Amino acid sequence: MIHVDRSEKIYIIISVTLISVFFIALGISSFVYGFQVPVPEQRVDPRTIATPAPDNPFGEPGLRELVPGKKYEAYVLAQIWSFTPREIRVPAGSTVTFYVTSKDVQHGFRINETNVNMQIVPGEVSKLTITFDEPREYDFICHEYCGVGHQSMAGKIIVEP
Amino acid sequence: MFAREHKLTAWHLGVAMTALFIGGFFGPLQKLEYVGINLYTTLNKIGIASYYQGLTLHAVLNALVWTTFFIVGFFTYAITHSLDKELTHPKINIIGLIVMIVGLIMAAIPILLNLATVLFTFYPPMRANPFFYIGLVLVVVGSWVCGWGFYLTYIAWRKENPGVRTPLIALGSLITMVLWQIATLGVATELLVLVIPWSFGLVEGTDPQLARTFFWFTGHPLVYFWLLPAYVSWYGMLPKQAGGKLFSEPLARLVFWLFLALSVPVGLHHQYLDPGVPAGWKFLHALLTYSLFIPSMLTAFNVVASLEIGARDNGGTGLLSWVRALPWGDPSYAAQNLAMILFVFGGIGGLTNSSYNLNLAIHNTSWVPGHFHLTVGSAVTLTFFGIAYWLVPSLSGKPLWNRKVALVQTWTWFFGMLLMGNGLHILGLNFGMPRRTMIGAASYAADAWTPMLIEAAIGGIILGISGLLFYSNMVGTVFSKKRLEAPIEMPVAEPYESEPAPAWLDNWKPWLAVTVVLILVAYGPILVDMIANANMTSPGFKVW
Numbered sequence: 247m248i249h250v251d252r253s254e255k256i257y258i259i260i261s262v263t264l265i266s267v268f269f270i271a272l273g274i275s276s277f278v279y280g281f282q283v284p285v286p287e288q289r290v291d292p293r294t295i296a297t298p299a300p301d302n303p304f305g306e307p308g309l310r311e312l313v314p315g316k317k318y319e320a321y322v323l324a325q326i327w328s329f330t331p332r333e334i335r336v337p338a339g340s341t342v343t344f345y346v347t348s349k350d351v352q353h354g355f356r357i358n359e360t361n362v363n364m365q366i367v368p369g370e371v372s373k374l375t376i377t378f379d380e381p382r383e384y385d386f387i388c389h390e391y392c393g394v395g396h397q398s399m400a401g402k403i404i405v406e407p
Numbered sequence: 408m409f410a411r412e413h414k415l416t417a418w419h420l421g422v423a424m425t426a427l428f429i430g431g432f433f434g435p436l437q438k439l440e441y442v443g444i445n446l447y448t449t450l451n452k453i454g455i456a457s458y459y460q461g462l463t464l465h466a467v468l469n470a471l472v473w474t475t476f477f478i479v480g481f482f483t484y485a486i487t488h489s490l491d492k493e494l495t496h497p498k499i500n501i502i503g504l505i506v507m508i509v510g511l512i513m514a515a516i517p518i519l520l521n522l523a524t525v526l527f528t529f530y531p532p533m534r535a536n537p538f539f540y541i542g543l544v545l546v547v548v549g550s551w552v553c554g555w556g557f558y559l560t561y562i563a564w565r566k567e568n569p570g571v572r573t574p575l576i577a578l579g580s581l582i583t584m585v586l587w588q589i590a591t592l593g594v595a596t597e598l599l600v601l602v603i604p605w606s607f608g609l610v611e612g613t614d615p616q617l618a619r620t621f622f623w624f625t626g627h628p629l630v631y632f633w634l635l636p637a638y639v640s641w642y643g644m645l646p647k648q649a650g651g652k653l654f655s656e657p658l659a660r661l662v663f664w665l666f667l668a669l670s671v672p673v674g675l676h677h678q679y680l681d682p683g684v685p686a687g688w689k690f691l692h693a694l695l696t697y698s699l700f701i702p703s704m705l706t707a708f709n710v711v712a713s714l715e716i717g718a719r720d721n722g723g724t725g726l727l728s729w730v731r732a733l734p735w736g737d738p739s740y741a742a743q744n745l746a747m748i749l750f751v752f753g754g755i756g757g758l759t760n761s762s763y764n765l766n767l768a769i770h771n772t773s774w775v776p777g778h779f780h781l782t783v784g785s786a787v788t789l790t791f792f793g794i795a796y797w798l799v800p801s802l803s804g805k806p807l808w809n810r811k812v813a814l815v816q817t818w819t820w821f822f823g824m825l826l827m828g829n830g831l832h833i834l835g836l837n838f839g840m841p842r843r844t845m846i847g848a849a850s851y852a853a854d855a856w857t858p859m860l861i862e863a864a865i866g867g868i869i870l871g872i873s874g875l876l877f878y879s880n881m882v883g884t885v886f887s888k889k890r891l892e893a894p895i896e897m898p899v900a901e902p903y904e905s906e907p908a909p910a911w912l913d914n915w916k917p918w919l920a921v922t923v924v925l926i927l928v929a930y931g932p933i934l935v936d937m938i939a940n941a942n943m944t945s946p947g948f949k950v951w
């Protein structure tokens with residue numbers, strides 16, 4: 247074995263313990279408190295995703311009401327350099343599940359000041375759910391470089407009282 | 408002796424520094440654009456069509472070209488001097504260099520013609536001119552070829568010196584090259600199998616999610632390919648420059664082996680927010696990423712202890728005030744010590760990035776460039792500047808042009824980076840400011856961002872000045888008429904304890920085996936699954 251100085255040994259034990267504690271905290275916060283990241287939801291064909299069809303919600307993107315005032319689904323289609331829809335209005339207290347995909351290149355979707363942040367990859371559907379409690383506005387922004395108009399790709403969520 | 412090696416090193420360094428000069432030029436321009444000073448309209452006249460073309464140049468030249476060329480050049484010098492043996496097959500290394508340069512030119516032309524404004528990550532289905540990709544492949548392959556030249560030299564040395572421990576500097580450098588060869592298999596597969604045939608139109612569609620996964624197979628270990636040469640200097644050379652000894656040489660070896668084993672199977676931590684990767688795999692990579700902090704923690708202790716030995720020998724005393732006895736007047740030393748300090752901040756930020764859930768807060772915000780300017784832009788780049796301050800005089804046989812200018816350069820880089828790093832971190836964390844975005848033209852940029860944007864811009868300008876100071880010193884040295892009285896040798900730190908490291912720390916087989924097993928466990932099943940279900944539906948787009 248290697249000869250390790252005493253103070254260094256103590257330091258190593260402390261470091262390894264710290265890292266382990268961080269990791270356990272991470273595990274607990276991810277699984278017990280239910281932090282979510284996008285996971286495989288559905289495969290789609292980016293070439294036909296924008297075409298209206300009965301079984302293709304992205305053909306007519308927008309908000310769907312599941313339980314009035316409470317539960318919604320938002321289908322958002324990303325393309326260079328805009329989101330459809332650009333504006334989403336929901337009442338305060340509603341839980342919204344976002345389904346986002348792209349018909350061209352990769353994009354990003356982040357609702358600022360929330361935990362909704364996803365990579366948008368053509369061929370895949372990114373999904374996250376969030377509850378909007380207070381009435382206010384949020385920007386949602388494309389945060390992946392998607393060409394020369396990237397900086398203008400954004401929209402608004404308006405949470406109404 | 409070593410005339411040929413020195414010439415090769417000089418060539419690599421020359422290309423590296425030229426790349427950084429051109430790439431670095433865009434850094435301050437980006438920062439000025441953020442605060443509404445858009446100089447890109449002027450640049451249109453010299454053929455730079457957009458902010459994003461400039462950003463592609465900035466990142467490709469700085470992060471890919473400056474680093475790779477500098478590292479291969481530095482290793483050519485370090486490995487041969489450390490083994491005290493000339494290259495056994497110098498032709499191989501010459502061919503490697505030529506392939507790298509040809510690749511660089513081949514990739515640079517489409518970028519300059521605005522045919523490859525895809526940033527340095529070139530995520531499909533954005534589609535660049537095929538020669539951009541071929542050029543990148545050649546740069547990588549050329550660096551592999553240089554690596555083979557190193558291995559052959561090492562094998563010959565081993566035959567002549569059975570049972571002798573590989574000197575630490577050579578060992579660390581060789582491990583880094585092997586890590587690079589294993590790591591780049593990902594991006595090589597991405598480019599050769601998925602991207603290049605598709606960019607020629609031989610296949611219609613590609614799978615962007617699969618391409619991303621191959622890319623990040625390389626993307627994370629890439630950062631260790633950048634960092635480990637700095638570690639070679641911090642462990643193997645800097646203690647000597649500080650008048651000290653390497654506190655624990657065996658642990659230093661262990662650190663390099665751990666990086667070899669752990670750097671690759673963590674790439675999915677760049678894909679926590681990707682829709683096509685299952686959560687369990689993301690979590691496994693998060694675990695492995697955390698274990699990767701251990702070799703860096705070991706490094707912190709070992710390097711500081713080694714420097715302390717030097718400082719105390721030079722009359723330093725007290726619990727902390729020994730720090731003042733370090734050779735702060737030596738720019739090579741000062742640069743590297745300041746680089747380490749910035750790396751502490753970079754490391755703490757990295758812990759956040761790699762946390763499965765905290766990543767939600769900062770993914771693709773300006774926090775990320777804040778982070779990697781502290782790491783590759785400082786810990787690595789400033790260390791390379793420090794190395795250049797002795798290596799360029801050693802190669803040219805001329806004294807450093809101006810020591811004071813060099814000292815000012817290191818401190819301005821330090822403070823400029825603190826300002827810019829702090830600004831970008833805060834803008835990302837507090838306001839979600841997106842990265843790789845022409846912020847001055849973004850509708851959502853809010854007034855509340857202004858103070859931090861200004862802070863970051865001031866940092867960027869200070870950095871620009873610092874960069875110019877570095878180049879004035881390099882040019883001044885190379886064109887100086889003075890000659891060194893005595894040649895400058897590579898600083899080599901002696902171990903503090905004379906007992907040689909145990910044999911298992913000088914044995915490639917078990918470590919390579921662990922490396923391969925970890926990669927197979929962490930990537931095998933998920934990659935097989937993604938390949939079997941590949942979704943080759945994305946045609947290419949030119950979006951600039």
Ligand code: HEM
Pocket residue numbers: 431432433434435437438462465466469470473526527528776780783784785788841842843844845866867868870871874
């Ligand atoms: C003169 C000093 C520098 C300044 C002022 C500077 C400034 C910047 C800024 C403001 C960005 C963000 C642009 C954006 O996200 O829109 C950026 C990106 C970047 N910089 Fe630097 N930088 C400097 C030096 C360096 C160095 C030395 C390196 C690496 C060795 C480097 C590597 C990168 C990379 C890889 C990106 C990311 C581009 C991307 O996201 O595609 N920079 N730089």
Ligand SMILES: [Cu+2]
Pocket residue numbers: 353354388389390391392393396397399
């Ligand atoms: Cu975008």
Ligand SMILES: [Cu+2]
Pocket residue numbers: 626627630676677
């Ligand atoms: Cu990484």
